Amino acid sequence: MNAVQRASAAAATDEPRTVLVARSIVKSFPGVLALDNVDFDVRAGEVTALLGENGAGKSTLIKMMAGFYAPDRGEITVDGQTLHADPAEAHRVGVATIHQDAHLVPAMTVAENIMLGRWPTRYGMVSVERQRQRALEALARVAPHLNPNTLAGRLSPADQQLVEIARAISEDSKVLVMDEPTTSLSPPEIDRLFSVVDELRAKDLGIVFVSHWLEEVFTIADRVTVLRDGKLIGTRPISELDHDEVIRMMVGREVRETVVETRPIGDVVLSVKNLNRENMLSDISFEVAAGEIVGMSGLVGAGRSELAAAIFGIDDYDSGSVEVAGVRVRSNDPAAAIEAGIGLVPEDRRQQALISLLSVRMNITLSFLDHVKRWGLLSPALEEEIADREIRALAVKTPSSKTRVSSLSGGNQQKVVLARWLTRNPKVLILDEPTKGIDVGAKSEISELILRLARSGMGILLISSELPEILSLSDRVLVMRSGRITASMPREQATGETIMSAATMG
Ligand SMILES: Nc1ncnc2c1ncn2[C@@H]1O[C@H](COP(=O)(O)OP(=O)(O)OP(=O)(O)O)[C@@H](O)[C@H]1O
Ligand SMILES: [Mg+2]
CATH class of the missing domain: 3.40.50.300 (P-loop containing nucleotide triphosphate hydrolases)
Structure with missing residues (x-):
């Protein structure tokens, strides 16, 4: 289906197309049930925020969408194709992921990092130049201020993050998954990221976004999925929710406001x-x-x-x-x-x-x-x-x-x-x-x-x-x-x- 057909199909049903479906996912680690029968889906042209407290299971779910792990039970499909524990396959079917603890290779240049792991398998030697071109285009979109020939190890954490985003969007993907992408970005850099996300959403990408900042979630998300202790609490359109309701879903209890206090100040x-x-x-x-x-x-x-x-x-x-x-x-x-x-x-x-x-x-x-x-x-x-x-x-x-x-x-x-x-x-x-x-x-x-x-x-x-x-x-x-x-x-x-x-x- 091309973009026009997709748009008319979406208009006909008034429902966005679901690109990724995770059904009844169970994943345990020694001593922890990280995901307990979780359903999750990603729709084309929408940003789905995946929320939950520390240890709720967000990164575990993301690692399965990226093909790092297979679920113990359940299944993840992208446009009908089942994922296995195979990152190359996940990437091939169109899932691009920015992990929470990903790192660039410090001794390689920015451009090399963006191309990393791509060209040898998918393209012949002749396409290296083409790949480099795409890397530069992606970089220009996300971080125009960066020189592609700088060594990644010399960049600030914020710039490294932007390079990772460029890497993730440098190929045609159906789903872009971002695990806490904004934590080392400044407000102007977050704005830039969000305008890139808007652009990708308009191009019908399905986007998954993890953040602990609800302001960001309310700015960018169309839907919210909340996990707590490995269980699905619910998926709701953002328009139905306010801050307090999201916090209640995440925490399941009241969160106290910090009261400004005065203390004795010493030497x-x-x-x-x-x-x-x-x-x-x-x-x-x-x-x-x-x-x-x-x-x-x-x-x-x-x-x-x-x-x-x-x-x-x-x-x-x-x-x-x-x-x-x-x-x-x-x-x-x-x-x-x-x-x-x-x-x-x-x-x-x-x-x-x-x-x-x-x-x-x-x-x-x-x-x-x-x-x-x-x-x-x-x-x-x-x-x-x-x-x-x-x-x-x-x-x-x-x-x-x-x-x-x-x-x-x-x-x-x-x-x-x-x-x-x-x-x-x-x-x-x-x-x-x-x-x-x-x-x-x-x-x-x-x-x-x-x-x-x-x-x-x-x-x-x-x-x-x-x-x-x-x-x-x-x-x-x-x-x-x-x-x-x-x-x-x-x-x-x-x-x-x-x-x-x-x-x-x-
Ligand atoms: N490789 C692993 N080995 C053992 N336990 C793990 C592993 N990965 C995750 N866990 C455990 O699974 C649970 C879910 O972890 P996960 O990283 O998915 O949480 P999260 O929602 O991403 O939290 P945070 O907001 O702190 O990043 C945690 O209890 C964690 O300790
Ligand atoms: Mg995490």
Whole structure:
């Protein structure tokens, strides 16, 4: 059927065509029933948002549509063809997927990454140039600012994400599946992605979209499918739903709003003075006091993660100083930073912070340094006790503390990294996008946790691109743009408008 026939068929029935059908899907992993008799379908020319809390089964369903796993029971068909555990086949029948934890090959160029895995099997050598052309077209559509010859490893996470999207749409696909595609994108980049999605929807692609941001879901989705604990809760047109109803479907309970609170603020614990790093950080000075939450706002690429890396000693700086409780911290030395009482939960948790082959327990109780210096000092019993306590405190969804951390869902991996720092009790904790990829229920739990840490006297530097998070938690708000601090304001003056204007101008 060509596009015209499809359009007239759709007009005749007034029902969009269903391209992908998943029926009665069951999938279990050791100790977990990840999907329990789930029905799901994707319609041409529609965006279906797949929603649910961390560990609900979204990525598992997506991996089956991409041919990574076969269901234990049930069947997935695309235009009548049954999928098996064969990614090449899934791709061939027209399913393009952007996975939650996908990575580009850092040592290959942007263009090579887009073409990766395509041309040798589907096209003869003669078509390499044609493939390259298509790669460039896809890139121009999604990320016109990128040079196709840049090595992927040099790109920011946001740009890498855009390249993955270009890769997914560089071939004619029937279904485009995106597992949390917006988590490392800035608002303008999300707008660009959404206009690409609109274009693809108009061309009759069936689109599946996972996001923990309901604003995005209400902007882009036509229908919503909700999973909870591996079960299908329902599929509804977005026009029938409001935020509260979606949250009720996802969570099955009320989610508490964070109340703005005032805490006693103590002595300065972190003092950053005139920090400079060529082309990255420009004369950065600020302080964080005990019990204080300092929000750090700004767009992706403003230099906030670079600042965190400099304070924590992962990167060096050219001039300036970092002090903890009045004592200067040696630069470019994470061991010295940790020793001085600085903790960091980095943005790119899976790459930087987790040792994926180790268990949840080991990841909680070992920091990289303990790993080297004090290996063996924790008794297994104590280790287990600490890990179990934190797993309960953060409601980490894992079959046991011995489970490999790499088998947890994305959001639950992030909770494990947070848990590690809670066991160490630093004087100042830097949180870089702590609720990125975390579901609505867990978000409010993490907000509570941040407040609890501040109440206990920890100083918190909260880097976040989420205005509601910054506004509801911060005692003071700093805004960064192009490597400098462009605003510092008390909570009372901080609004969406004042923050955005400092983030984009000035
Ligand atoms: N390879 C695996 N081995 C063992 N357990 C797994 C594996 N993959 C997923 N699971 C488990 O299956 C359940 C569903 O995980 P899934 O990744 O589908 O969740 P999700 O809805 O994508 O969550 P998130 O929003 O946190 O990404 C979780 O309990 C997870 O720990
Ligand atoms: Mg997931």
